[in-house]
Amino acid sequence: MVPFVDLKAQYLSIKAEIDAAVLSLLESTQFVLGKEVAAFEELFAAYTQTSYVMGVNTGTSALHLALLAAGIGRGDEVITTPFTFIATVSAIDYTGATPVFVDIDPVSFTIDPAKIEAAITPRTKAILPVHLYGQPAEMAPIMAIARRHNLVVIEDAAQAHGAEYRGQRVGSIGDLGCFSFYPGKNLGAYGEGGAVTTNNPEFARTIRMLRDWGAERKYYHDLKGYNYRLEGVQGAVLKVKMQYIEAWTEARRAVAARYDAQLPALGIATPAVLPERRHVYHIYAIREARREQLQTFLHDHGVSTGIHYPIPVHLQKAFAELGHKEGDFPHAEAAAREVLSLPMYPELAVEQQDQVIAALKQWS
Missing domain, CATH: 3.90.1150.10 (Aspartate Aminotransferase, domain 1)
Structure with missing residues (x-):
């Protein structure tokens, strides 16, 4: 039987490096965030052509925190596509905002920019295009619409590590980008993982706080945050995989x-x-x-x-x-x-x- 995906084949091809990286991480006892996560964030920022990367525990958390950092909350509307994994829409719901759907372009399977403007209301605060299956959405008109209406663009790039639109890596085109490192993804952790990318320092600062209980210093909680931190072992694994x-x-x-x-x-x-x-x-x-x-x-x-x-x-x-x-x-x-x-x-x-x-x- 030809498998749909074979995670063991990839592991065996880099087993020695992975095993050494994980053992080193265990010996360091930096089990949550830490140096390996920070090193991976730096590598992934360079890869995605962005200034800041914040590792989090899942791709869903990445979407949730990106929306919160952008100020999305109860009473707001976020335009997205109905043809996506449910996490895209659930993250909008977590903030208290309402997802507003726009149909896809049947050729690319991504959101149809020609239908977006008709869905905008006074409550619209963001557009959340999905780079589905690894195919980039048509970002130029999406960005133009967003700028005309003063909307934030959050890219759901959970399935699109390394995809490009007009020479730009996805995750660097909108105001924020969100990635998943679920094991079967193009860049997969050995467990759950995700990241937010941005070029905006204030978004980056807010997300770093939100992922770690709303604090920049331990026990000083400026925001109502979450336990969305990326584990050290996943940072170590992803750091190795960035070479490949x-x-x-x-x-x-x-x-x-x-x-x-x-x-x-x-x-x-x-x-x-x-x-x-x-x-x-x-x-x-x-x-x-x-x-x-x-x-x-x-x-x-x-x-x-x-x-x-x-x-x-x-x-x-x-x-x-x-x-x-x-x-x-x-x-x-x-x-x-x-x-x-x-x-x-x-x-x-x-x-x-x-x-x-x-x-x-x-x-x-």
Whole structure:
């Protein structure tokens, strides 16, 4: 069976370095934040082309703190997409603000900038685009709209480490960027982890306080904060992995290129390759109207797949209070019915790729 993802393969490729880094961290006893986290933050700031990085315990916490640092709270509205992992929308809800959905562009799967302005009200305070699957959102018009209306832009880059839009790394384009280091991500910790990026020193200072109980000095709490600190062991692991992220990204892109070269001839809709955008393929999502049948077929032919995501957030029971119904965001709903994620990870062997392609040829 070709696995959908193989975390052990990556670990084994860097085992000696990881084991040494973790052992060193244990011996240092800097288990929460500490020097390894600070060293990783510095490396990740350089990688994302930002001035400040604040490591936190999850990508969801990164979103939550970015929203709070931007002053988002009860009575405010934040514009985002319904076709995303639920954490994007939950983080807005945590602040007391209301998520306002805008449909996606069906080509990129990211928020459609042409629909944003119509959703702005006097209560709108921020736009939260999602760089879904590793594909950057169309940031130039989003930023222009935000500047016209004095809105903060918070990039959800949880799936897009190293992705670029017009030569800029995601996470550096908006006012704040949010990343996840969940183990399966393009840059994955060995447990939970996340980070906020920014070029704004006041945002950085506020987030550092909020992640650590609202304090700059122990026991002096200036803000009502949270226990959202990144663990030292995750900083140590991520610091090692930073040496390899570009090589792993190019390996993902090479897998995607092999899929791209053969699947369209089979009548399979592959991810869009768009000008001035560097897709980093956290997910390689094809589209198929008979998705369930195809997923079963591929499983029976030794290929594991995933679905990201089967129900858009506006139709989730958890957010029923927003009052949306089927048909409100047709492009998001169509994508949710049709997307199917093929095996995609840097260590995916050519023979395994060929097995995926051969199974799809049999399907077609």
